[in-house]
Amino acid sequence: MNKLLSFISIAVLGAGIVACSPGTPDDKGTFTPTGSASELTNQEFNNLTPTQQYQVANKLMATFFKGVPADEFFVPASITSDPNDLIVTNAGVDFIGEVKAQLSLPLKNKDEVYTLIVGSPATETEPAVSGKYNFRGGREEIEIPLAYLYELPLSDEFFARWMAYKLANTILFSPAEEIDSAFVDDVGTVIEELSSAILANAPIRSIIFNHEKSQTNWRRFRSPEDNTREMIEIYLGLFDRDADVPKASIACRNWSLTDQNAGYILKHPRALDNDDPQLVFDYAYVTTCEDFFDAVANHPLVIPRMTTVLVDLMLEVNTDPLVRSTLVNEIVSSRPSTFKDIFTRIIFSRAYLLDSARPKWAEEVMFNTAGRLHWNPYSNFFQDINRQITRGEPGNIRTSFALMYQPALSLKLGRFPVVPLDALGGAYLHRGIRDGVMLSGWSSDLTQNRGSMALEDFISYLFLSVVARQPTQDELDTLTQVINSASSSGGGSLNIANRLNDKARVVLDYLSRLPETYYFKAVN
């Protein structure tokens, strides 16, 4: 395998040098990705089987922490134990194109939407309005971004916030709230600045440049050596430029944070600017720290590095290196300049929507399952799930992203680019899905009008809803027997067979124990 990897690496490297495809220029001079990076068209989507369409639709929506219920994607009456009966509703036709279009539309009633989530203070004329959710004092900046993503409809505003959230959970822009010199407010600053810049279609290079010189960045990387080294590693992917670090540090010699007692404020007095030009990257002379940051932001490796990090994030690094490198090359060839360019090209690519298979991040599995089941969060949900605890049973959901080893917006170097699935992290993730979503919080919409279904059809409906497949015969037989024979320890019937919601809970409990619930699957 590794010999193969070695060969592949060399082959792809060589191909990249001599024979890269430049993509296809359109009449505006921009480039359209080709190959695996090419977009999944509506026609291709519509040619999939109804079940596959539903699977792809939910992979796309899970990516955005949302889910599509089966009874909205399919004509309800067509849902039986026979997948050949399934009929896609009008909402399901051209689903991919519709989603993409919505991500470009402005958010309607923006103020009302935000007020719904966080409330608004009293004014001279209006009383205070309570928000839908309770956020914990001092932690709101971490909790609110996810609440926004849960509540906002697909729109350009949503997409910008989603990209900001994803980026701020990677090494690229993590606010590093966990370290002493960073604060919860820094989380809000990073998220708001990123989402605003992305919404304004700011180029990647300018976003990086502005972030490099920001106080939030310096609170993460706190000395000239630390900061310049990390900028080279993070934004260029170069890990062996140690000789550049002292020179870059000279350019940044007058940049520093005040101490803890003074609040970790970034200072860079101009009077102390360096005036001795330093050669970095073997070709760029930099004198001041801003010169250095500019050299990083405009370095030719920036776009390939950003593309690589985001492809690794979206496909996960355990995906075949050849698949990832091919996608990277094809996207880079299409000359992206904004984060929206890169994300869009990854997410709507064939490689992602049809071929990718990887574990879902906690938000993806939790909110996608929630969306499929007509689930609603309780008012403290976003603070409970973001508790920074390392053991125990926080809140009603009795788990948290931190316990799953996926704390949001906190880790100094961002979340590790592999979903943690060790036994303990997996147990806490399972607890969140089983206890918090599958067994509680879903509304009667899930079972409404299903009372007349045969048990076999009802089980099939729930399987379709959660894992987009039909149950196996073993699953049908066993679940039917469990539902029909469950008894108390004293031997009395538990009456599950006569109660629709309890029948649903047995099936959903089982589905929460299936690893596939926690994975994106390849369609083919």
Next chain:
Amino acid sequence: MKRRDLLKALGLLGTTLTVPTLIAKNGIIRKAEAKSFNISDRTLRNAQAIVAGEINFVRPATLPTEINIFMYGGPSELAGNLSNIDEINTSSQNAYPNNLLDTVANGGQITTNGFWQNAGGAAMERMLASGDMSIYRTINRVVDDSKAHRTSIFSAQTGGLDQFAPGVGTTLAAVFRTFMPDVYDPAVAAVAPIIPFASFEGDTVLFNTGDIDDLPLTLRSVSLDSNFDNPYRRLRTYQLQSDSNCMVGGISVPCHNALDDLAERTTAATGAQFKTLGDSFVKRRELDDFFSTSLGDPNALIPIDNTDPLNPVPLVNFQGRFGDNLLAACVLALENADTRYIALSTGGLGGWDDHDNAMANNRYVSRMNQLMNNIEQALTLLANGTTNSPGRTDVIINVYGEFGRNVNLNNSLGWDHGNNMNLYTFGGTTVPGRILGNVVGTTKVIGTPGQNRLFTSPADGSVQYEPFSIASTVYKHFGVTNPEVLTKDAVEAPAGFGPIANA
């Protein structure tokens, strides 16, 4: 460009499309291309060595237990080595506190053996004097040096240069299975060992699988939390109670077992695609049973010290979250005879990436002090045992990080990434070959006064070791007599790295 960067870097693969000729001419691509032919040599290193029979193994009479405490961020060496502090202070951009320049006897901070008194130095002196500790002051990376966190962490925890290689814990597991099949190969062993490999820090590179991806589930690491409160338990109940029974296939079985069994059958039928989580779920089930019946609150297992009958107190007093984890690790080692290798971070103390304000509010000093004081408590507990189990003299605690730091106190009043670091090793006094009570290695100061790159390096003639030798030493403790083969690199270090003498 190092080869590991090539591997990391699909980035590089992507970059090749747009990197200007200028950079290509400077050799980045050519070097990467030239070196990439040997990637497979590295990634297959451990697996090949085991399969190909390169390893020489002598089964120890008793297998020790090792607790590996990793100091993420790269700790300064100064707590354990103030031997050069005068010269350091003279050359540093910013002055060190005056009391750091004088001995304890004169009211300063320098202990008899050159430790930093308040930064754990007092505890270190006690542990050194009692023969429970040695310090190696010259763990210095020469081969393929890196000052990047990620690459250095991978190197330290895989015991080699390839970040895709198996972690030290995984390699150990493979060695166990190969050479002690009667205990560690499920195909042969009558009884499976319980939690031979554990982590109190969740996923860790120490247990990365690399090419050794066929380890049986019993040899995979298990993540635990510090109070053994069974996080594997399913909490929410509904009509299907935990003690409900169902008729499945004509047999009355607990309903929840029937659901678990069905999930395992279904997952097994899907092949490898959901294997990682599938294995974790199987493990979850095992652990739920184990924790429900075996381990309780670690604090309840601490013996009582009745030296003063009027005031009986717990024998040991661990402090803070790190202390909780260390206590749990010690209890696991004492209570569970099967546990061999435990991964622990210093989480709860804070990170060691002290680029700024290292001296402010005793940040570094306090962290080191808590670390060493807790380790002293651990040694006491390990020696005395719990209320259930006798003490052990074959539990080793190793403490180190991914690299050391410069000794210049920079203009942010911290220390930037460096190289030379300490290995602190404790306990395990009856493990063959270990001789404790030593301060090993001497250092000299390198650098230009007033410039940031001021650091220590092994003094001329001093013994020194690569960080990979720490892994090599672990393999030796468990019976590998030529651990060099498990740390070698075909290009950079074909002879591999030998174990640390007396460690």
